[in-house]
Amino acid sequence: MSNSMLPVxxxxxAAALAVASALFTVTRQQQAATLKERQxxxxxxxxxxxxxxxxxxxxxxxxxxxxxHERRWRLAGAPADSFDFQEAQRWMHKSEDLALEIGRTNxxxxxxxxxxxxxxTSSPQLTDLTEKIYRFGTPRxxxxxEQQDQQSLEQWKTEAVKxxxxxxxxxxxxxxxxxLTYLQxxxxxxx
Numbered sequence: 001m002s003n004s005m006l007p008v009x010x011x012x013x014a015a016a017l018a019v020a021s022a023l024f025t026v027t028r029q030q031q032a033a034t035l036k037e038r039q040x041x042x043x044x045x046x047x048x049x050x051x052x053x054x055x056x057x058x059x060x061x062x063x064x065x066x067x068x069h070e071r072r073w074r075l076a077g078a079p080a081d082s083f084d085f086q087e088a089q090r091w092m093h094k095s096e097d098l099a100l101e102i103g104r105t106n107x108x109x110x111x112x113x114x115x116x117x118x119x120x121t122s123s124p125q126l127t128d129l130t131e132k133i134y135r136f137g138t139p140r141x142x143x144x145x146e147q148q149d150q151q152s153l154e155q156w157k158t159e160a161v162k163x164x165x166x167x168x169x170x171x172x173x174x175x176x177x178x179x180l181t182y183l184q185x186x187x188x189x190x191x
Contacts, residue, residue, distance in 0.1 A: 037119050042183050044112040049176040052105045059098035060139050060164050066091035068157045071144045121190045132175040139167045
């Protein structure tokens with residue numbers, strides 16, 4: 001090796017180190033951007049989970065309360081000018097309004113879940129967890145039996161609300177919590 005080639009070798013080594021340094025910097029920046037995007041997706045799903053759960057409980061509680069007041073109205077002989085009849089209608093309208101809000105919240109939640117599927121490494125477990133949220137059901141609430149007294153009607157309402165809350169926890173909250181746990185555990189996987 002001649003001394004005249006030393007500057008050339010030094011230039012090549014310096015260029016290689018500069019390229020390696022630039023690649024390392026770009027890679028770290030991409031990893032940081034991916035991590036930030038994943039954290040935002042996680043936070044979005046977390047916030048929408050609580051909103052969705054509350055809206056679903058509120059919507060179906062409104063149906064329960066509507067049925068409750070309608071049955072009270074019938075027990076009273078269906079008077080023309082009745083507070084219970086007005087309440088039954090009010091709760092029914094509230095339920096309808098909440099259905100539209102649930103639709104908007106689901107759209108936003110499903111967009112966030114789509115982003116999770118795009119930003120996290122694809123896996124059968126991620127697919128399974130997201131599908132459980134996409135394929136949500138609707139609670140079935142039996143109307144109060146025809147022949148009930150006021151006390152039995154109160155018990156029906158209380159029990160229906162408890163069953164609804166347990167159903168929402170099982171069918172909505174738990175699958176979303178499972179996805180959130182998975183996302184948190186895989187936040188830094190393959191950045």
